[in-house]
Amino acid sequence: MTLDTVKHASGTPDAEQPWRELGLKEDEYARIREILGRRPTGAELAMYSVMWSEHCSYKSSKVHLRQFGEKAPENDALLVGIGENAGVVDVGQGYAVTFKVESHNHPSYIEPYQGAATGVGGIVRDILAMGARPVAVVDPLRFGAPDHPDTRRVLPGVVAGIGGYGNCLGLPNIGGEVVFDSCYQGNPLVNAGCIGVMKHEDIHLAKASGPGNKVILYGARTGGDGIGGVSVLASETFDDSKPAKRPAVQVGDPFQEKLLIECTLEIFREKLVAGIQDLGGAGLSCATSELASAGSGGMRVELDRVHLRDATLSPEEILMSESQERMCAIVEPDKVERFLAICEKWDVIATVIGEVTEGERLEIYWHGEQIVDVPPRTVAHEGPVYERPYARPSWQDALQADDANALPRPADAEELRAQVLRLVASPNQASKAWITDQYDRFVQGNTVLAQPEDAGMVRIDEESNLGVAMATDGNGRYAKLDPYTGAQLALAEAYRNVAASGARPLAVSDCLNFGSPEDPDVMWQFAEATRGLADACQTLGTPVTGGNVSLYNQTGETAIHPTPVVAVLGVIDDVTRRTPIAFAEEGQLLYLLGDTREEFGGSAWSQVVHDHLGGLPPAVDLDRERLLAEILISASRDGMIDAAHDLSDGGLVQAVAESCLRGGKGARLVVPDGLDAFTFLLSESAGRAVVAVPRSEELRFTDMCGARGLPATRIGVVDGDAVEVQGAFGIPLDELRAAHEETIPGLLA
Amino acid sequence: MARVVVDVMLKPEILDPQGQAVQRALPRLGFDGIADVRQGKRFELEVDGTVDDAALARIHEMAETFLANTVIEDFVVRVES
């Protein structure tokens, strides 16, 4: 094959090009020709196609995501907002924290272990590229039906991949979710998040400036991994019947990534980089065009200098390769030598592949011949933008009219007891220890809270005890019933979880997992969810700092439940004041904070007992969430509570069961006036938490709640070795433990 | 009783970090002249009865669906003599 150089392309305007196979639409191809004033070369076509894919360009979601910026609340803590590799917030004492959640859904379905592993690797490099030391990871997961044979393939592989990669990197896994629902059968959701810490002055940006500065590619050699992966995987539904289209799988090497992290941190310490970008989806195409586009524009790259694992790769393939564990840095000429020496120390391969130039073109050469000559902004930042049509689905009204509050309720205390046991044993409510025990939560020696606590928490300063906390949540069932409210509930729950741990919620990252944007129903769900999230962030004062969109999560015509996953980052000035969930001291008083209403739409009860999804999700009251959070934070800071657990799916009884099992102590509960036992135990009203108050603090605590106007109802006491509901039933802890802890091993071990 | 061996190796285009780590260590240990190392798995199956064509076909299927992950691995089935 002859090399398709720029010169050759100019001379052969009518040559056939595989733009369709690369996922481009006819008008997109036409636009590329217009931008260049000629037909693109093969390499240029590869770059545009991969960078203009849904995954890289956000072409369907962009118009909606803008709200996160437009509605962003005033927040002094925000140091770097949306648009960079990850957002950065100020957490005090000169520290800045960067965090983000990303999806690796489609690759994890094809090859669960490697898909999940490289998902962790990718998000960690994003955080690293900001200049931060990664300090923890989280992994919100969604799988199909727990008893489906394919779940037995996908789940253990995903969990082993996340563990295998994260454990080997030395990053504690401090939280996440595991949710089962048959809507995810052909589309498991593998989201991964990472938190990084740095000093303010160490923040780095992905931009190439300063003509003459060198472009250095370092890390693993480039191979044929995931060639075409981004465009083929993310712009079309994965279709099992066409194995020929399966792209080469990306394989991760966590050991290489660990070296990359340490090497990069040493490079940062010596202040050797002017700009830096990780290589993720779209590999070098993305890194070079984004760096150049964000800088002054000019860059020249000698592609044949790239270290290859497979010598037969064509230049197009090298540009598209998604080989893992690579980074690209912009380095001043007099610092190159030191940069390369540090790489050598860590056994990391590094190569100068080009330099920043005066002009405004990204030019790429292959053995001296020019194969790319483009304005980088048109590749990286000025891709197509779609205003996809959307409309409220015709079935939405009927779904909401199918009221879960009208479902038959337990006839007597005995049936209620049986349903409670079924609930705590159901796969979604059961203990996830079998999964989370495969993750290292202790490494780095700073973990204060991890699973099964409400939020993960790590200390970031050994002297002052400054710490950060994170929780991720998202309830696809709620979002299906009402995407606007569902997205707000996801935020409210994560926010509440962080506050329950004693940390102050500060900022948000999200991963928006939806079906095909070409379906107006799905697009409506997406529009509603983003609007709901942006509005709620504004009210709660927590800006969205970055995130990720994953579309085309569907099998055939059927989309997954709309699943906005929200991560809230919080800060705590002194981690010794953190609040655990365990009820550990007999005699402490249990208070229910917030209001309980009859709210069963989308509830765990409606799913487990009736296999039902209908009605409206619980109502959201963001002012109440804010007040609840303030009380939880004050109470923890001032030592008024010894335990707190937020209430979410499964309601009060689920929270009490978890807190009792964690502390190894029972609880005696009294149904408050005005509530029936069923509603008291199982309703999923938002804005609530249960706290354990030492008797000596009761007055101070209730006074505070009273003064601030937060309903606080005394509902019982920590006592004995059973969960007793007075006048109704009791469940010995051993029986509760067996129900809660044997389910997942029974399904998977 | 007969022994059938199934060798499972990563496809040539797939990254083999284990093999690479081994290869990079060799010169340090004083072993030169090894240009490449790939690490894979070897399964030894003890089969009841004789291994006829039907049995081999079944083992082939087993390797394809279970012992190897054909998304990233190739395999070879052989009867050990």
Place this chain on the structure above:
Amino acid sequence: MARVVVDVMLKPEILDPQGQAVQRALPRLGFDGIADVRQGKRFELEVDGTVDDAALARIHEMAETFLANTVIEDFVVRVES
């Protein structure tokens, strides 16, 4: 270029949970008649030049000191034809 293969298997007296897990799964997948499964490692070495006796002796030493841990593993070296 020649290829030398080193097969490394756990010693027979050492418990091999990986092999056992495979064996236990087989009947569930509809494969009967496999009495035992052992899982080990296979190394494929690409050797520069020809593999004479001296080269083989060196590879044998490499296997003994490095590729296998002879406290728990046995190994076999073969030249691939």
Place this chain on the structure above:
Amino acid sequence: MTSRIGVVTFPGTLDDQDALRAVRVAGAEAVPLWHRDRDLHQVDAVVLAGGFSYGDYLRAGAISRFSPVMETIIEQAKGGMPVLGICNGFQILTEAHLLPGAMLRNNHLHFICRDQRLTVENAATAWTADYEQGQEISVPLKNMDGRYTADERTLDELEAEGRVAFRYTAGGNAADGYGNPNGSLRDIAGITNAAGNVVGLMPHPEHAVEPLIGTGGTDGLGFFTSILKKLVSAS
């Protein structure tokens, strides 16, 4: 002058920072050591920390044991220098034949991270003098290849010579950290050499030296105070 305790960083070592911190918390001077450097910088004792050195590729510890720093450590350990191998460090010590036996994949084939109850079986080594014989402690455990194995004769010898230093404590709930987590022969969690200066174990005492962090206990601190006392009294 206080004692200097070195902690080695191999490529892929993960718990080196924690081990250095534990040394400091105990009051000794923590000295980072680098795998390529043969020089031990006058340390009085060495900790081989946990992690996945060289990705645990080939076998856990198999590649690290051939690094330059190990040549010196092997030589000096034979001469009596105290060496503690934690998790990956223990694996390196067996690969280096400073301790007998080998570590295999956990019998359940999963990585396991949990709080672990241990019984101190030998409180006379350089690293365990601050514990009582028979004392139960709780420290985090986290590994993939933690199943200790050796042939019967070696096991009998270890028992007879009191060289089983730690056993997984039987008799309670797994949820509370009791029981053998991986199929280790004779419930062995850690062993010592005959001289008592080289000790290896799979669980992580360096993660249990501060209240609040990790399991929230300080049961692991004794390793580091033991060695410090020994070194101070010797000097």
